[in-house]
Amino acid sequence: MPQPPRTSALPRPFHFLLFLGAGLWIVAAQGLAERATQGLTVRFNLSIISNLLQQLFFLFLLLIGFAILRWIATRSPTFDNFTRLNTIRSTNALPARATTREEFLRGAAMGWALILAAVLPMMLIGALHPEFNLNFPNLGYALLSLLTIAVATLALEVAFRGFLFIQLIEATGPVVATIVLSFLYAILAAHRPDATALSILDTFLFAILFCVAYLRTRALWIGWGIHFAWSAAAAIIFGLPIPVDFGFNNLIFTSVTGPEWLTGGTYGPEASFVTAAFLIPGIFILIRLTRHYAWEYTYTPPIASGYPMDIAPPAAHTAMENEAAAATPLVQILGSTPTAASTNPVIEQHLNRESNPND
Numbered sequence: 548m549p550q551p552p553r554t555s556a557l558p559r560p561f562h563f564l565l566f567l568g569a570g571l572w573i574v575a576a577q578g579l580a581e582r583a584t585q586g587l588t589v590r591f592n593l594s595i596i597s598n599l600l601q602q603l604f605f606l607f608l609l610l611i612g613f614a615i616l617r618w619i620a621t622r623s624p625t626f627d628n629f630t631r632l633n634t635i636r637s638t639n640a641l642p643a644r645a646t647t648r649e650e651f652l653r654g655a656a657m658g659w660a661l662i663l664a665a666v667l668p669m670m671l672i673g674a675l676h677p678e679f680n681l682n683f684p685n686l687g688y689a690l691l692s693l694l695t696i697a698v699a700t701l702a703l704e705v706a707f708r709g710f711l712f713i714q715l716i717e718a719t720g721p722v723v724a725t726i727v728l729s730f731l732y733a734i735l736a737a738h739r740p741d742a743t744a745l746s747i748l749d750t751f752l753f754a755i756l757f758c759v760a761y762l763r764t765r766a767l768w769i770g771w772g773i774h775f776a777w778s779a780a781a782a783i784i785f786g787l788p789i790p791v792d793f794g795f796n797n798l799i800f801t802s803v804t805g806p807e808w809l810t811g812g813t814y815g816p817e818a819s820f821v822t823a824a825f826l827i828p829g830i831f832i833l834i835r836l837t838r839h840y841a842w843e844y845t846y847t848p849p850i851a852s853g854y855p856m857d858i859a860p861p862a863a864h865t866a867m868e869n870e871a872a873a874a875t876p877l878v879q880i881l882g883s884t885p886t887a888a889s890t891n892p893v894i895e896q897h898l899n900r901e902s903n904p905n906d
Contacts, residue, residue: 557620562717565620569711572612580604599695606702613710614638639709640767646840647768653836654760654772657829661773662780664825665816666787674805677786685797689783696782699791700774704767707732708757721762729754739790745808746790746818752826753817759830763837765844781816788815 584601588594614635636642669675707728715724733751736742753774760770781787786799788811803810811818 557717559718561620562714563719565616566711566714566718568616569613569714572616573609573706573711576605576608576612579608596691599691599698602695602698602702606698606705609702609705609709610635610639613705616710639705640713640761640765641705641709642766644766646843647766650764650766650768650840651772654769654774655776656772657769657833657836658773658776659780661822661825661829662777662785662816665819665822666781666785668821669803669805669810672805672809674803674810675785675801676804677799677801679799680797689798693779693783696779697775700778701767701771704757704771704774707754708761708767708770712758712761725755725758725762729758736790739814741812741814741818743807743812743814743818745820745823746811746814749817749819749822749826752823752830756826756830756833759833760837763834763845764840769833769837769840787811788813790814790817 580601583604584597587600588597593600617634617638633643666675712724712728715728718724719727729751732754733747736750737747739746757770757774760773761767763769778789782789783798786801787803803812807818808820810816811822816822
C-alpha cells in the first residue's frame with residue numbers, strides 16, 4: 548500500500564507522545580466507565596442495562612478525551628473548538644459525509660459474509676446444536692444485547708483505529724502503524740479467558756482488516772460495520788460465544804462439538820482456523836471493494852516539482868520582435884471617402900449629391 552505524504556506539521560516524536568497519551572487515556576477511560584457503571588447500578592438498580600451503560604460511558608470518555616488531546620496538540624486559541632460536534636467526529640475518524648450509511652452497510656455485509664463462511668463448515672459436519680427459546684422477554688434481551696454490541700464495537704474501533712491509530716501513522720507510517728497496532732491488539736486479546744494461539748492469530752488478522760478499512764476510507768464506518776455484523780450475527784443469530792460477554796441473549800443457545808481448530812471451542816469462531824483462512828483473502832477483497840472510496844477520500848493530487856518551464860526567450864528574438872513592432876505597417880487602409888474625382892460622370896454626380904445634401 549503506497550505511503551501517503553504526511554499531513555501534519557508536528558514532528559514525528561510529538562505524534563508518538565500523543566499515541567502514548569491516547570493509550571493511557573484508553574486505560575483510564577475503561578476504569579472510569581466501570582466505576583461510573585457500578586455506582587449507577589447499585590444506586591438505581593440498573594443491573595439489566597449495566598453492560599450498555601458501561602459501553603456508553605467508555606465511548607463518551609474516548610470521544611471527549613481524544614478531542615481534548617487534539618486541542619492541546621494543535622494549540623487552538625479558542626477552547627470551544629474541541630467541543631464542536633464536527634471537531635469531535637473528525638478527531639475520532641467519524642466524519643459525516645454522503646457515503647456514511649453506504650460504507651457501514653458494506654462493512655456489515657462483509658462481516659455477515661465472514662461469519663457465514665466461518666460457521667458453514669460447522670453446519671456441514673453437524674457440529675452445531677442450537678436450542679431455541681423464542682418468547683417476548685428473551686426477544687427484549689436480545690435487542691438490548693444488539694444495542695450493546697453496536698455501542699461496544701464502535702467504542703473498540705474508536706479506541707484502536709481512531710485517534711490512537713492516526714497518531715501512530717503520523718509517527719511511523721501506515722504500514723508500521725498497522726503491524727504494531729494489530730500486534731498490540733492481539734496481545735491484549737491473549738489475556739481473555741479461554742484464549743488460544745488460533746484466537747490470537749484471528750484477532751491479529753481482524754485488526755489488520757480493520758486498519759486497512761480505515762486506511763482505505765480515512766473513517767471507521769466500514770470497520771465498525773464489519774465488527775458489529777460479525778459479533779451480532781455470531782452471538783444473537785447463531786448463539787455462539789464471542790470474546791466479550793455483552794449480556795442477555797437467550798433466544799438461541801448453541802453448543803458445539805468437534806475439533807477446536809474448526810469450531811473455536813469455548814472461545815467461539817474467533818478462535819477457528821477456518822476464520823483465519825477466510826480473513827486473509829478477505830483483506831484483499833476489502834481493498835477491492837473500497838477502491839472508489841480510496842480514490843475519493845485518500846487520493847492526494849501530485850505536486851509539481853522539478854525545473855520551472857517559464858524560461859525567457861533569447862535576447863535576439865526579443866529584439867527582433869520589438870523592431871518589427873516599431874516598423875511602419877506594410878498595408879495602409881485609406882479613408883472611405885475618395886479624394887480624387889471619379890472617371891465615371893454618373894458616379895461623380897452621386898458622390899457630389901451625398902456631399903451636398905441641400906443641392
